[in-house]
Amino acid sequence: MKHFFLFFFIAISFTVSAQQNYDVVWTTQSKNASASMPCGGGDIGMNVWVEKGELFIYVARSGNFDENNALMKSGRLRVKLFPNPFAGTNFKQQLHLQQGYVTAEGEHNGTKATVKIWADVFRPVAHIEINSNKKINVEAAYESWRYRDRVITTRENWGNSWKWGAPKNNVYKKDVIDFNSNEVLFYHHNSSETIFDAVVKQQGMETVKEQLYNPLKQLAFGGSFSGKNFIAAGTDTGRYAQTDFKAWKLKSKTAAKQHGLQLTLHNAQVNDITVWKQSLDSLQQKVKADKTAFQQTQQWWKQFWSRSFIAIDPLQKKRRSWEVGRNYQLFRYMLACNARGEWPTKFNGGLFTVAPIYTDTINKGLTPDYRNWGGxxxxxxxxxxxxxxxxxxxxxxxxxxxxxxxxxxxxxxxxxxxxxxxxxxxxxxxxxxxxxxxxxxxxxxxxxxxxxxxxxxxxxxxxxxxxxxxxxxxxxxxxxxxxxxxxxxxxxxxxxxxxxxxxxxxxxxxxxxxxxxxxxxxxxxxxxxxxxxxxxxxxxxxxxxxxxxxxxxxxxxxxxxxxxxxxxxxxxxxxxxxxxxxxxxxxxxxxxxxxxxxVESPQLYPVFPWGIxxxxxxxxxxALNTWHYDTSVIKFRSHIGWKQDNIWAARLGLTEEAWRLTSLKLQNSERRFPAFWGPGFDWVPDHNWGGSGMIGLQEMLLQTDGQRILLFPAWPKEKDVHFKLHAPSKTTVEAELKDGKIIKLIVLPEERKKDVELKLN
Known part of the structure; x- marks a missing residue:
């Protein structure tokens, strides 16, 4: 500690330099849904992409469980502009990471437009805001593949809770979808009998059935798609990614420079669907009356990013190390899109799965609701x-x-x-x-x-x-x-x-x-x-x-x-x-x-998570002997999916191995969006792949043992890094390492600075 100068002062912890280069920007349109960009907030996740001049959005919300306990999408949105600024080659799609929204910009034949997509953190509402330099018309469609009952294929049952035990000709029941004046109203209302009942009977729990918590019974999930000055424009049918769908279309009444669309979602267990509709209507009225939703959401994202960060080699964009720091931030953003959900973020794709043909090309005919290992x-x-x-x-x-x-x-x-x-x-x-x-x-x-x-x-x-x-x-x-x-x-x-x-x-x-x-x-x-x-x-x-x-x-x-x-x-x-x-x-x-x-190595669980x-x-x-000599530990070592060898290497102070494995985990994915890893052992995006990468990176920088704070216990000192992380006793540690020297160290509260131990080799 005496070999470097410490600065302890109150400061804005999340500096511009730590985040400014992490927006994801694309200057060409996407080929398909696998090349989509995540957007969300509250408990809504959206995959956003522009394909052949049309804007697409898959929408997901935590808690959309049907009778089979599959986690169902909230639908797919398609937006077309007339005249179409996306018809040419002047294009830009950007994830505004600090602000938590996505924009798509285009210009063609003198028509310029920007579409902003964002989710309200405090209410389950997704917004599409369109601004153009000239008056344009807009057509927006709510698309659903659940417009009819579907007999579920054998493989698709792996996306629900039946897996290989499904009854013959098991069915995904259709949603109710129709125009309600000039909005599209859609919902799925589970019956009283679901897979819960089959499980209780199978497992001999019928004597206590009435005492058991049952989240599936008569669960209604869905919502409304509407826009100010939009009117119903009929239905259409089509096929996308090997799945047929039906579309309910809205169109703008008149051409204008500004257009707005909202997808308002609502989930509740109700005996009478009328109760659900009334609650949805009440929510819509609150949304219309609130003029500060975007500002409040922006404030939430600002506060979120101020909590912590990791930026590596911030001036070296071409290095793997910069990529690792950026992807840590991108994945943390993806996790934040379910900050206020009633249900946890699923390891097998979270809220950002897309049409499964782009993840599993072997199995045909799976709908966009599919994910391996259940919903x-x-x-x-x-x-x-x-x-x-x-x-x-x-x-x-x-x-x-x-x-x-x-x-x-x-x-x-x-x-x-x-x-x-x-x-x-x-x-x-x-x-x-x-x-x-x-x-x-x-x-x-x-x-x-x-x-x-x-x-x-x-x-x-x-x-x-x-x-x-x-x-x-x-x-x-x-x-x-x-x-x-x-x-x-x-x-x-x-x-x-x-x-x-x-x-x-x-x-x-x-x-x-x-x-x-x-x-x-x-x-x-x-x-x-x-x-x-x-x-x-x-x-x-x-x-x-x-x-x-x-x-x-x-x-x-x-x-x-x-x-x-x-x-x-x-x-x-x-x-x-x-x-x-x-x-x-x-x-x-x-x-x-x-x-x-x-192929797991539980021998090292006393290292992580248990910290013995x-x-x-x-x-x-x-513990080091276990890493170096246990033949099964050596045999099973990998960076793929849920493997946690990178975390153990960090906890053991094995700097070279910790960096090798963590950087492999957090390198750019094989898909267009850098943090859409997988499928690994599970699905895309593989959230336990990203999570284990985050843990390993954190542990390389900061470890704790009771009140002890170990700084840089497994960090390669030749890599510049600036981070802020949390420690016990309401403590935050912000440190910056440059050219092998610590140039900033802020520990709050200040009395905790005595507990910091420098471990930089």
Whole structure:
């Protein structure tokens, strides 16, 4: 610390230089939807592109779940201008990153026009604003492929919660779409019976069915497409990306220099669709009366970007390093488009999937609603990588939809435990529906009658119950970082711990006379270390999770009874297990295991997410041995998709490897928009690919250990960087490294500067 001069002062943290070059600008039109640009806000995501002189927008909103629990698009918009400024070659499409909107500009034969597309952060409304130098006419269409019932192809059922277990001739039911005066009104209203009912029956939960939270029953989602001075202009049909559609068209009454269109969306569970329509109408009236929506949205984006940032080699645009910093910012923007959603951002595409033919060319006939691995189905191991980056970026509002997702499901998870095993605690599975029960297909459609009904009959997922602890960790870190009172979340965390405590004593008593081993510890068998090491005894992921969660829980405000229970449970948690490779001690995936089923490296989970080993911590040599000598860790190492080797390399202080893997993750995608990675193991854009890249980059720059703040623990000093990130105790750290020297360091509050330790090699 004494070798460089520190500046501690209050300043505007997000400088223009850190962000000015990150707008994405295209000067040619796109060939198809795969070359689209993300735009959004609140809980709306849009893919925007101009193709053959026409403006297209796919619109998505979190929470559009149909009877099959597929996550449905809100439709596709098509806008045509007459005369058409996009008919020539003078064209520009731009993502205005700091402002959160997209513009498309064109000029042809003296007609110039700019179309601005933006989403209201505070209300579910998307806006299209058109300004031209001459009076023009506009035709806008709401296009839907759900204008008719569709028998779902075998593969397309993988986009909902039936997967390979779908009933024969399963159907996506049509939406109701029609003109309502001069607006297009569209909605899908789920029936009372959905896949929820099939899952409850399949899994023997009928005795408690009325107590279960059910988000699908009679859910209505849809909205209205309209514009001032626009009138209904009939319907049309067509085909785009191998899918037929019907269009409901609006046209401007008269030519003008300014035109405006709005897509207003509304979701609600209602018995009577009239109630939904009334609420939609009320929302529309508020939108019309509010003249400050854009200014308020701009203020939100300004505040969002002021929280944190990372800019690398800002003056070297041609370098991979600059690209990595820019793509970090682009992906954080994509995550921010669901800041106010009721439902989490899905790992398999978020709000920005497009016609699937551009992602999976093998399977034909899939509609734009398709994404691999389901819509209402959540895979915890993937979801966590979307949400962990929000901690150091200070995006706690973005994190709430994921935390609330689990909190809503606590009762359902506890009822699972009661029904199957008659003890306490919340049992969450790895692949879990948005109502807290295992996926229909993954649960097992050909289960033996004798098999435990609480366990998935599935080689990958059986006994994998510990992934919920990573979301418990996020809850605890919110308190650690922000000082927020999380007393409302403590019962949830304890319930998750209680399940493991009571369930493994229950299983032990079925095998023998004792509930604990000879050392008074739980015997965590059978278990699972991720989806890879199966039928484990004392899985490393479970042991590390329980140890860490309990210790952090004890630093919160617990009641006397809660504290006594948690302290006693800590004594029952077994120790981590170790093994040898060529004489080197390494972290073992478990005490014992029976087979390897996937390509993950849970041996390094004590490094991340659990932070037991790392830079400046005891036992680092053992963790490094695991990285260097464990043959499966070496074999499975990659930067693709949800692989998190880049994060482990950063946490272990392996600067060269951390940069290599992270820069591979955050390099430009193979698609036109740089942050549309994938499909990896999942879909496009692959959000756990982007999330793991963000985490790795953050960990290279800043790590924490209690109150310690480790600065540049795995950063290559030859790369210039300017960043602002968050640390525990309401702390922000802004640092700038140039030519290997720190030229700026701002730590707020100032008293935390004593906790900063420079680790730059």
């Amino acid at each position: 209402g189905l959540h895979t915890a191991q993937n979801q966590r990588l979307v949400y962990f980056p929000m901690i150091k970026s200070g995006d706690w509002d973005l994190l709430q939809p994921q935390l609330n997702f689990y909190l809503r499901l606590q009762k359902n998870a506890e009822l699972r435990t009661k029904v199957y095993w008659k003890h306490n605690g919340a049992c969450f599975t790895e692949q879990m529906e948005n109502f807290g029960l295992p996926n229909f297909a993954e649960y097992g459609t050909k289960r033996p009658d004798y098999f435990d009904k609480g366990v998935e009959y599935n080689a990958w997922l059986e006994y994998e119950w510990d992934t919920v602890f990573e979301f418990c960790l996020m809850m605890l870190q919110e308190a650690e970082y922000t000082g927020k009172d999380i007393s409302d979340k403590i019962p949830f965390i304890i319930s998750c711990l209680q399940f493991f405590d009571e369930h493994y004593q229950y299983l032990a008593k079925q095998r023998g006379a004792k509930a604990l081993d000879g050392n008074g510890h739980l015997v965590l068998y059978p278990g699972s270390a991720a989806e890879t090491f199966k039928m484990t005894n004392n899985s490393v992921t479970t042991v590390a999770a329980m140890q860490t969660i309990i210790k952090q829980l004890l630093s919160t405000n617990l009641s006397i009874e809660q504290k006594q229970y948690v302290e006693s449970l800590l004594k029952r948690v077994p120790s981590l297990s170790y093994q040898q490779f060529n004489g080197h001690t390494t972290i073992a995936p478990a005490k014992t295991w029976e087979r390897i089923n996937n 080993f790392g830079v400046g911590k005891p036992g680092l040599d053992t």
